[in-house]
Amino acid sequence: MKRSIFIIIVFVLSGLILVQARNIYSVKEKPQTIKSPANKISIAHKEVFGSLEYGRVIFEHQKHIDSLSKVLKKSDSSICSECHSQNKYGDFIFDFPKDVDRKNPESLKNAYHKECLKCHQKLNIQKQKSGPTILSCRDCHKKDYEKTEIKYSVFEFDFALHDKHVKKHNKDCSLCHHIYDVEEKNKELALFYEKGTEQSCHYCHDLNQKRGPELSKIVKIAKERDLNMERACHTLCLNCHLSNKEQGKQAGPVVCSKCHTEKYKTVEDLKDIPRPEREQPQKAFINIEDAKMKGVAFDHSFHEKNNKTCRECHHETLRACKDCHTVKGDEKGGFVNLLTAYHSLNSKNSCQGCHRTAMNKNDCYGCHYFISPVTTEIANKEVCKRCHTGKKEIEKVSLLTIPSERVKKAVVIKHIEKEFEATKMPHYKMIQKLTDVSNQSKLATYFHRDITTICRGCHHKSKQDAEAKKDNPPICVSCHSVSFDSNALGRPRLESAYHTMCIKCHENMKLEKPKKCTECHERKKN
């Protein structure tokens, strides 16, 4: 009797433990994402239906176009109207089904079922090959699809494509660019083109981003009309491509996979592509009237060539920085004053923020890992003057040259001799490499004026006022003592200093060697 109770208890307990363990260890299955979906579309309308009772439908868009055009003997560009409605200008609205209250889940659901089946049945009666003809859920809402998600890669309308369109349409910007007048009473007339106002679609149609007070009114309207980037671009691009095709002209792609290629051009690829012309200056002199600092000569075209979009700097609108960011900062500029707009280290759009990101490249990061960026609060005159020259012309700078007679060929590090063989450090070779890196970059060349800048990568304190007067920079052991200095707890010992500096620089520049300790210092054999 007792034994059976004991056994029961053991069973119950182990059961409980198992149930718990299952709860903990069972992983919720994640839907599998198809990255290049071969012109398929996922129909789920999460915003209307929430989660679907039978899961999503994966719809073969291109297959439907192909078979429909075969049956109806129409060109595939004129077939669109079978499923999609047109506005009064003849432009397609790429919604399906036509004319239905898209906010009401019940009517949207019914419309889908009705439209799909109607067409399938019609074909079936004509003895044509067709999709499912009776309302049997799993025929379309396949079980497998519940775990499949479709994701097209973002399409980038880069400068190369822009240039192609500009040339093709003889600089008629009005075909794509427009502005919206919020004040205009007659909504029909609110959307129009005005020369010189062209800007990126993102500004009004990217609904996910924060916008300044002015734009947000327009964005609100775009939101109401559900004109996010996807819809806005599909409507604009596809309608144009389709009508060109219809008229037998050379036309852009209308098939999903032709635009969503997952291939992106780099700044390097776009090097020789002319940038959009919008009356921007080649060279600008940024001079703020009531600012303290002298003006900055700015090479606008150089910076254009080094970015993939205008938005990289002109984040809110394609206007000059000072149009929104005032010296004091106000609501118009999101309370970011002009000083911060140009110098913020944390912004991707500011001069200094962007330059700082550039310094994170492998080549630069060896030294710049250790050099904290200059902030406006602690910068000295010397540094500010690099940009704030007060001259309209950009300063001419020459490439760095190494004063061979002053630079040691090799440095032998001996203080580890008790345990290790002395280390021979190719001092000259290192400087040569760093100088080459600097000379190859225009940004670096502009800011590294003098060969001592390169020295400072390792001899980091050489700029201290007392040291500045000396001819040679201080060597490591001048400050980093061999044993621990209890007066300067925060200052690494010589060995630590070497390790930190050498290893981190090699690591950051992604240099091949050294991988092992012994590649720098052999242990003494004794």
Place this chain on the structure above:
Amino acid sequence: MNRREFFKRSLTIAGSLLIARNSNASDQPLSVYSTQNKANKKNWEKFEELKKTNSQIDESYAVLVDITKCIGCRRCEWACNEWNKNPNRPVKEFEASKDEKPSVFDRVRRTHAGEFTVVNRFHSKNKPVYVKKQCMHCAEAACLNACFVDAFKKTPQGAVLYNPSLCVGCRYCMIACPFDIPAYEYYNALTPQITKCTMCFDRVTDGKVPACVESCTSDALIFGKRSEMLKLAYNTINKNPERYINHVYGEHEAGGTNWLYISQIPFEKLGFPELDKTPIPAHSKSFLFTVKVLEVVAAAPLVWGAYYMISKNRSKKEGKKDE
């Protein structure tokens, strides 16, 4: 075999094993079961001594570990062993483990008797990340609170010290510590000992830095006033936001610890327990309550057992004297 018989037998086996091991330990003082380390005792004595002088300390010290800098040379381990007179090997063997295959780094180690600190290797984006582990010297130390004979003290210098002469060997501290630090050794049944890092209390009070800090070859360990170390930690993070995560481990964990860590990857991935700001003792209270209940229940047999052992031991010793 009925159940009762089974229990009886297994107990006898366990008991004889235990006794065998003990007698073995007392025969050879330097057996593998014991390091007979005196570091904890020595530091405690120094602490007691200093208490008499009434010297004032305005702020505790801390060690800041910058995980991004550690190169895994294990010199800190070596230096720790050397200073605390733990079993040691030549320093080259420590350094070599970095490039060796197989290597000590292949598994994540914890501290042991005779090893107050260990360096472990983790990986992030195919790059090795080395993390030194030792007692964190918590402000609200769980070990201290778990101990019912008050064998732990938090010193004004920051170190959590341990007094072997009070310890009864119950090992509650080992269970309580969220970092798995206290290690247990027993040399014979009556002098159990917990061993753990002392934050080199003896060195620090002599105006030196802890042995590991002094030996660190890559500036990964920095010693100073706790507030200064915190400032330094945040300075480092703020200056290089892309290189560090914005978290100083030990600032609040376990009520604030005297070892602080900054890192490039989240601490959970480096074997650090995720602790909220509540000091550990608040969590362990309910556990400790059960412990107290158990003490009451188990007191009688334990006392009897202890008495039995003592009398047996005494008669043995007396017997020895007689010889």
